[in-house]
Amino acid sequence: MKVGVIGLGAMGLGAALNLLKADHEVIGVEPRAAGRDAFATEGGAAVASVAELPGELEAVVVFVVNAAQAEAVLFGEGGIAPRLPRGAVVLLCTTVSPAAAKAIARWLEEYGVLMLDSPVSGGANGAMAGTLTVIASGTEAAFAAAKPVLDAIAKRICNLGPEPGAGSTVKMVNQLLAGIHLAAMGEAFALGVRAGADPKVLFDVISESAGASWMFLDRGPRLLAGDDAPRSAINIFVKDLGIVLDEARALTFPLPLAAAAHQIFLAVAAGGAGDRDDAFTIRFWERLAGIPLPGARKEG
The missing domain is CATH 1.10.1040.10 (N-(1-d-carboxylethyl)-l-norvaline Dehydrogenase; domain 2)
Known part of the structure:
Protein backbone atom coordinates (compact mmCIF):
# COMPACT_ATOMS: atom_id res chain seq x y z
CA MET A 1 0.00 0.00 0.00
CA LYS A 2 1.29 3.48 -0.81
CA VAL A 3 0.95 5.64 2.31
CA GLY A 4 1.81 9.22 3.16
CA VAL A 5 2.49 10.14 6.78
CA ILE A 6 2.25 13.86 7.43
CA GLY A 7 4.20 14.77 10.55
CA LEU A 8 7.22 12.76 11.69
CA GLY A 9 7.22 13.92 15.29
CA ALA A 10 7.04 11.77 18.39
CA MET A 11 3.90 9.94 17.22
CA GLY A 12 4.12 10.12 13.45
CA LEU A 13 7.67 8.80 13.23
CA GLY A 14 6.77 5.65 15.13
CA ALA A 15 3.70 5.10 12.97
CA ALA A 16 5.69 5.63 9.77
CA LEU A 17 8.39 3.19 10.88
CA ASN A 18 5.83 0.49 11.67
CA LEU A 19 4.18 1.00 8.29
CA LEU A 20 7.60 0.59 6.72
CA LYS A 21 8.20 -2.62 8.70
CA ALA A 22 4.85 -3.92 7.42
CA ASP A 23 6.21 -3.57 3.85
CA HIS A 24 4.12 -0.57 2.86
CA GLU A 25 5.60 2.07 0.58
CA VAL A 26 5.79 5.06 2.91
CA ILE A 27 6.57 8.70 2.21
CA GLY A 28 6.83 11.01 5.21
CA VAL A 29 6.33 14.74 5.35
CA GLU A 30 8.26 16.73 7.95
CA PRO A 31 9.57 20.31 7.75
CA ARG A 32 12.28 19.59 10.35
CA ALA A 33 15.42 18.05 8.89
CA ALA A 34 15.94 16.04 12.09
CA GLY A 35 12.62 14.25 11.62
CA ARG A 36 13.34 13.47 7.97
CA ASP A 37 16.82 12.23 8.86
CA ALA A 38 15.48 9.97 11.62
CA PHE A 39 13.12 8.33 9.13
CA ALA A 40 15.78 8.11 6.43
CA THR A 41 18.15 6.36 8.84
CA GLU A 42 15.63 3.51 9.01
CA GLY A 43 15.26 3.34 5.24
CA GLY A 44 12.26 5.65 4.83
CA ALA A 45 11.74 8.43 2.31
CA ALA A 46 10.64 11.88 3.45
CA VAL A 47 9.98 15.29 1.95
CA ALA A 48 9.87 18.72 3.55
CA SER A 49 6.41 19.84 2.45
CA VAL A 50 3.06 18.30 1.62
CA ALA A 51 3.26 19.84 -1.86
CA GLU A 52 6.04 17.33 -2.60
CA LEU A 53 3.86 14.31 -1.83
CA PRO A 54 2.80 12.29 -4.89
CA GLY A 55 -0.93 12.25 -5.53
CA GLU A 56 -1.31 8.51 -6.16
CA LEU A 57 -1.46 7.62 -2.47
CA GLU A 58 -3.94 5.07 -1.16
CA ALA A 59 -3.86 6.37 2.39
CA VAL A 60 -2.69 9.51 4.18
CA VAL A 61 -2.04 9.52 7.93
CA VAL A 62 -2.16 12.98 9.52
CA PHE A 63 -0.11 13.52 12.68
CA VAL A 64 0.10 17.32 12.85
CA VAL A 65 -0.41 19.52 15.92
CA ASN A 66 -3.91 20.93 15.53
CA ALA A 67 -6.95 21.38 13.30
CA ALA A 68 -5.53 24.43 11.53
CA GLN A 69 -2.45 22.48 10.47
CA ALA A 70 -4.59 19.52 9.40
CA GLU A 71 -6.72 21.76 7.21
CA ALA A 72 -3.60 23.38 5.74
CA VAL A 73 -1.90 20.10 4.74
CA LEU A 74 -5.12 18.71 3.30
CA PHE A 75 -6.75 21.74 1.65
CA GLY A 76 -4.25 24.62 1.70
CA GLU A 77 -1.69 25.59 -0.91
CA GLY A 78 -0.14 22.38 -2.19
CA GLY A 79 -2.56 20.37 -0.03
CA ILE A 80 -2.89 16.68 -0.73
CA ALA A 81 -6.69 16.25 -0.72
CA PRO A 82 -7.41 17.51 -4.27
CA ARG A 83 -4.67 15.25 -5.65
CA LEU A 84 -5.77 11.99 -4.06
CA PRO A 85 -7.62 9.37 -6.12
CA ARG A 86 -11.27 8.75 -5.33
CA GLY A 87 -11.60 6.09 -2.65
CA ALA A 88 -8.33 6.96 -0.92
CA VAL A 89 -8.58 7.32 2.85
CA VAL A 90 -7.30 9.98 5.24
CA LEU A 91 -6.68 8.89 8.83
CA LEU A 92 -7.01 12.03 10.95
CA CYS A 93 -4.91 11.07 13.98
CA THR A 94 -4.55 14.64 15.24
CA THR A 95 -6.53 15.57 18.35
CA VAL A 96 -9.13 18.07 17.14
CA SER A 97 -12.57 19.14 18.24
CA PRO A 98 -15.53 16.98 17.17
CA ALA A 99 -16.79 19.87 15.02
CA ALA A 100 -13.45 20.12 13.22
CA ALA A 101 -13.41 16.36 12.54
CA LYS A 102 -16.90 16.53 11.05
CA ALA A 103 -15.99 19.51 8.86
CA ILE A 104 -12.80 17.90 7.53
CA ALA A 105 -14.68 14.69 6.72
CA ARG A 106 -17.32 16.69 4.84
CA TRP A 107 -14.70 18.59 2.82
CA LEU A 108 -12.84 15.38 1.95
CA GLU A 109 -16.08 13.81 0.78
CA GLU A 110 -16.33 16.54 -1.86
CA TYR A 111 -13.16 15.08 -3.42
CA GLY A 112 -14.42 11.51 -3.15
CA VAL A 113 -11.91 10.83 -0.37
CA LEU A 114 -12.84 8.79 2.71
CA MET A 115 -11.93 9.84 6.24
CA LEU A 116 -11.45 7.98 9.47
CA ASP A 117 -11.75 10.21 12.53
CA SER A 118 -8.93 8.35 14.29
CA PRO A 119 -7.17 10.08 17.19
CA VAL A 120 -4.73 7.83 19.00
CA SER A 121 -3.58 7.08 22.52
CA GLY A 122 -0.50 5.31 23.78
CA GLY A 123 2.20 7.95 23.57
CA ALA A 124 5.49 7.93 21.71
CA ASN A 125 6.40 4.52 23.14
CA GLY A 126 3.17 3.02 21.83
CA ALA A 127 3.74 4.61 18.43
CA MET A 128 7.23 3.12 18.22
CA ALA A 129 6.02 -0.30 19.38
CA GLY A 130 3.04 -0.33 17.01
CA THR A 131 0.69 -0.75 19.97
CA LEU A 132 -1.39 2.42 19.77
CA THR A 133 -5.05 2.51 20.66
CA VAL A 134 -6.96 4.10 17.79
CA ILE A 135 -10.23 5.74 18.80
CA ALA A 136 -11.95 5.69 15.43
CA SER A 137 -15.22 6.52 13.75
CA GLY A 138 -16.13 6.48 10.09
CA THR A 139 -17.99 4.57 7.43
CA GLU A 140 -17.47 0.87 6.79
CA ALA A 141 -15.69 1.84 3.57
CA ALA A 142 -13.30 4.11 5.49
CA PHE A 143 -12.51 1.37 8.02
CA ALA A 144 -11.91 -1.13 5.22
CA ALA A 145 -9.62 1.22 3.30
CA ALA A 146 -7.70 2.11 6.47
CA LYS A 147 -7.33 -1.48 7.75
CA PRO A 148 -3.78 -2.12 6.41
CA VAL A 149 -2.60 1.07 8.12
CA LEU A 150 -4.41 0.30 11.37
CA ASP A 151 -3.01 -3.24 11.43
CA ALA A 152 0.53 -1.83 11.26
CA ILE A 153 0.28 0.90 13.90
CA ALA A 154 -2.31 -0.24 16.45
CA LYS A 155 -2.85 -2.92 19.03
CA ARG A 156 -6.46 -1.92 19.69
CA ILE A 157 -8.96 -0.30 17.34
CA CYS A 158 -12.09 1.14 18.92
CA ASN A 159 -14.85 1.32 16.30
CA LEU A 160 -17.24 4.03 17.51
CA GLY A 161 -19.59 3.89 14.55
CA PRO A 162 -20.07 5.63 11.23
CA GLU A 163 -20.17 9.29 12.24
CA PRO A 164 -17.01 11.44 12.11
CA GLY A 165 -16.65 13.33 15.38
CA ALA A 166 -17.41 10.35 17.61
CA GLY A 167 -13.73 9.39 17.80
Missing part, protein backbone atom coordinates in the same frame (compact mmCIF):
# COMPACT_ATOMS: atom_id res chain seq x y z
CA SER A 168 -12.71 12.96 18.58
CA THR A 169 -15.37 13.20 21.29
CA VAL A 170 -14.00 10.17 23.15
CA LYS A 171 -10.38 11.35 22.67
CA MET A 172 -11.43 14.73 24.12
CA VAL A 173 -12.64 12.99 27.29
CA ASN A 174 -9.39 11.02 27.44
CA GLN A 175 -7.39 14.24 27.21
CA LEU A 176 -9.46 15.79 29.99
CA LEU A 177 -8.43 12.94 32.27
CA ALA A 178 -4.83 12.85 31.06
CA GLY A 179 -4.38 16.58 31.61
CA ILE A 180 -5.87 16.47 35.10
CA HIS A 181 -3.69 13.46 36.00
CA LEU A 182 -0.54 15.27 34.84
CA ALA A 183 -1.41 18.41 36.77
CA ALA A 184 -2.20 16.32 39.85
CA MET A 185 1.13 14.48 39.51
CA GLY A 186 3.02 17.78 39.50
CA GLU A 187 1.08 19.02 42.52
CA ALA A 188 1.66 15.77 44.42
CA PHE A 189 5.41 15.68 43.77
CA ALA A 190 5.69 19.39 44.63
CA LEU A 191 3.97 18.86 47.96
CA GLY A 192 6.16 15.88 48.74
CA VAL A 193 9.35 17.78 47.90
CA ARG A 194 8.29 20.77 50.00
CA ALA A 195 7.49 18.44 52.92
CA GLY A 196 10.92 16.81 52.68
CA ALA A 197 10.02 13.46 51.10
CA ASP A 198 12.44 11.77 48.72
CA PRO A 199 10.88 12.00 45.22
CA LYS A 200 12.07 8.50 44.29
CA VAL A 201 10.52 7.06 47.44
CA LEU A 202 7.29 8.89 46.60
CA PHE A 203 7.26 7.35 43.14
CA ASP A 204 8.09 3.85 44.33
CA VAL A 205 5.37 3.85 46.99
CA ILE A 206 2.62 5.54 45.01
CA SER A 207 3.31 3.31 41.99
CA GLU A 208 2.02 0.42 44.08
CA SER A 209 -0.78 2.40 45.73
CA ALA A 210 -4.26 3.66 44.90
CA GLY A 211 -2.99 7.11 43.95
CA ALA A 212 -1.18 5.87 40.84
CA SER A 213 -2.42 6.52 37.31
CA TRP A 214 -1.19 5.59 33.84
CA MET A 215 0.23 9.10 33.48
CA PHE A 216 1.96 8.89 36.85
CA LEU A 217 3.61 5.58 35.95
CA ASP A 218 4.57 6.71 32.46
CA ARG A 219 5.75 10.25 33.17
CA GLY A 220 7.07 9.87 36.72
CA PRO A 221 10.42 8.32 35.67
CA ARG A 222 11.06 11.25 33.31
CA LEU A 223 10.46 13.69 36.12
CA LEU A 224 12.75 11.82 38.50
CA ALA A 225 15.50 11.78 35.85
CA GLY A 226 15.08 15.47 35.05
CA ASP A 227 14.52 14.40 31.44
CA ASP A 228 12.36 17.11 29.90
CA ALA A 229 13.14 16.40 26.23
CA PRO A 230 9.64 16.56 24.70
CA ARG A 231 7.80 13.39 23.73
CA SER A 232 4.49 15.14 24.30
CA ALA A 233 4.95 18.82 25.13
CA ILE A 234 3.24 21.05 27.67
CA ASN A 235 1.82 23.02 24.71
CA ILE A 236 -0.06 19.95 23.50
CA PHE A 237 -2.16 20.05 26.66
CA VAL A 238 -2.59 23.80 26.42
CA LYS A 239 -4.25 23.00 23.09
CA ASP A 240 -6.09 19.80 24.07
CA LEU A 241 -7.56 21.10 27.31
CA GLY A 242 -8.53 24.22 25.37
CA ILE A 243 -10.56 21.97 23.06
CA VAL A 244 -12.17 20.32 26.10
CA LEU A 245 -13.14 23.65 27.66
CA ASP A 246 -14.41 25.13 24.38
CA GLU A 247 -16.67 22.12 23.86
CA ALA A 248 -17.90 22.28 27.46
CA ARG A 249 -18.64 25.99 27.07
CA ALA A 250 -20.70 25.27 23.95
CA LEU A 251 -22.64 22.65 25.94
CA THR A 252 -23.02 24.98 28.97
CA PHE A 253 -21.26 22.33 31.02
CA PRO A 254 -18.98 23.13 34.00
CA LEU A 255 -15.52 21.53 34.17
CA PRO A 256 -13.78 23.01 37.23
CA LEU A 257 -10.99 20.44 37.42
CA ALA A 258 -10.15 20.65 33.72
CA ALA A 259 -10.16 24.45 33.93
CA ALA A 260 -7.73 24.41 36.86
CA ALA A 261 -5.43 21.95 35.07
CA HIS A 262 -5.51 24.11 31.94
CA GLN A 263 -4.34 27.10 33.96
CA ILE A 264 -1.36 25.11 35.23
CA PHE A 265 -0.30 24.15 31.71
CA LEU A 266 -0.78 27.76 30.61
CA ALA A 267 1.35 28.99 33.51
CA VAL A 268 4.20 26.62 32.64
CA ALA A 269 3.98 27.65 28.98
CA ALA A 270 3.93 31.34 29.93
CA GLY A 271 7.10 30.74 31.92
CA GLY A 272 8.86 29.64 28.73
CA ALA A 273 8.68 25.84 29.08
CA GLY A 274 5.76 25.11 26.76
CA ASP A 275 7.99 23.13 24.41
CA ARG A 276 9.32 20.86 27.16
CA ASP A 277 7.95 17.48 28.21
CA ASP A 278 4.48 17.42 29.77
CA ALA A 279 5.80 15.50 32.79
CA PHE A 280 7.01 18.85 34.10
CA THR A 281 3.81 20.54 35.23
CA ILE A 282 5.73 20.69 38.52
CA ARG A 283 7.43 23.81 37.11
CA PHE A 284 4.30 25.73 38.14
CA TRP A 285 5.09 24.98 41.80
CA GLU A 286 8.84 25.34 41.25
CA ARG A 287 8.32 28.96 40.25
CA LEU A 288 5.50 29.65 42.69
CA ALA A 289 7.13 28.22 45.81
CA GLY A 290 10.80 27.92 44.87
CA ILE A 291 10.95 24.16 45.31
CA PRO A 292 13.76 22.25 43.58
CA LEU A 293 12.87 19.95 40.73
CA PRO A 294 13.52 16.22 41.17
CA GLY A 295 16.47 14.99 39.15
CA ALA A 296 19.06 16.92 37.23
CA ARG A 297 17.25 18.80 34.48
CA LYS A 298 18.40 18.07 30.95
CA GLU A 299 17.76 20.66 28.26
CA GLY A 300 18.09 18.44 25.17
